[in-house]
Amino acid sequence: MSVSNAAVTGSTTVSPRAKKIVLPNLVSHCTYQLRFNRHRKQVTTETKKWLFKDGNLMGKKRDAYHGLKCGLLTSMCYPDAAYPQLRVTNDFLTYLFHLDNLSDDMDNSGTLTTADEVLNSLYHPHAWRSSARVGKMTRDYYKRLILTASPGAQQRFIETFDFFFQSVTQQALDRAAGVIPDLESYIALRRDTSGCKPCWALIEYACNLDIPDEVMDHPTIRNLGEAANDLVTWSNDIFSYNVEQSKGDTHNMIPVVMNQEGIDLQSAVDFVGDMCKQSIDRFDEERSRLPSWGPEIDRQVDIYVDGLANWIVGSLHWSFETERYFGKTGRQVKASRVVELLPLRA
Structure with a gap:
């Protein structure tokens, strides 16, 4: 069944193609405080120079970058980060959106080629030699990241980014075959195609945390990360x-x-x-069950969990500020929650 097929619900026949949808009121369901990083404007300017270096991204792609407002997202999701960490994080998020746009147009071989370039650049940032633009960008931000990131955060960043490429490769295969997976399979895949997991490792980096592996592997910490991932991804x-x-x-x-x-x-x-609403409720429930590992580790865990909450509230509000989803009508859509559907492209 394609999204344009007719569906029958009870005795009411739904037209083959709806004209609009009404969004759920997720912003009101999320009560976490929205905050902004004071380095937002400076970081946005510097990342723009970094991204556009050597004539990278021209025409419509450059316009799309300006409409993305990634610096705002980074500012909302990492409100307490110092300038150097916020800059690396914003470079990464901007680059991640760039990769996401590329993967939308990639076949399986294109995804594998990009993955090979990126992962070699991460695993061997000082030894890997390649002239590919994506590899240069990867090595550039990662060399800055490893200056202060804990060994655990570095390892989690690389591992989860590897999972990202494995999942987008599967996504490319599904797209080529016209496959619509079942919900359970989709959720498992989407938790990695979202790219959220490396961003969770960047919470550790941005906040200068050094949390032991056994704490990060605790079921409650993992469940909190999963609940935040689900909200960000499904919304x-x-x-x-x-x-x-x-x-x-x-x-x-x-x-x-x-x-x-x-x-x-x-x-x-x-x-x-x-x-989505259930994932926010699940996050709150898991947070109430956090065990104690002693004062210092508990302090760092609280900062990390706050970072996940910042991502939940920040991503929800940013989605109506960026032009990526609703063009220039985001604030109007946020107020009315009504979305007029675009026609199918030829």
Whole structure:
């Protein structure tokens, strides 16, 4: 079933193609404090120079960067980071969006080639030699990151970025085959295609944390990371659905739910919205169950968990500020929650 097929719910026939959707009210469900990093403007300016160096990104791609407002996202998600750490983090997030845009147009071999370049640059930042732009960018930010990141944060960053490339390779295969996975398989894959897990390692880096591996591997810490990942990722599927459906892209939870549950578009949006709200509730429940590892580790864990909460609230508000999902109407959509669907592209 494609997203444009008719669905029958009870005795009401849904038209083959809906004209609009109503978004769930996720912002009101999230009560965490939204804060901004004081280095936002400086970091945004420096990252722009870094990204555009040597004539990289021209025309529409350069315009899209300005509309992305990645510096705002980084500022909201890492509000307490010092300038050097915020700069590396903003460089990475900007580069990650660039990779995401590239992977949307990649086949399996293109994804593998990019993954090989990026991962070799991470595992061998001082020894790997390549003229590829993506490799140069990778080595540049990672050499700065390892100056102060703890060994555990470095390892988690590389491992989870490796998982990201494995998952986008599978996504490319599914896209080529026209496969819409079942919900359980999609969730497992999406937790890695989101790119959130390396961003969680950057919380450790940005806040100068050195949390023991056994603490980071504790089930409650893992569950908190998963709940935050689910909220950021599934809400992103709702917010990005309009643009993706216009391109016929089905790597999104909404068509997955429509296909599996046999429900219409708005019902699927509501279904995913409820899952998002449940993920916030799950985060709060897990947070109330945090054990103690002693004063110093507890202090660092609290900062890390606050960092996950910053990502939850920051990503929700940023989604209506960036032009990536709603163009220049984001604030209007935030107020009305009504999205007029784009026509399918030729």
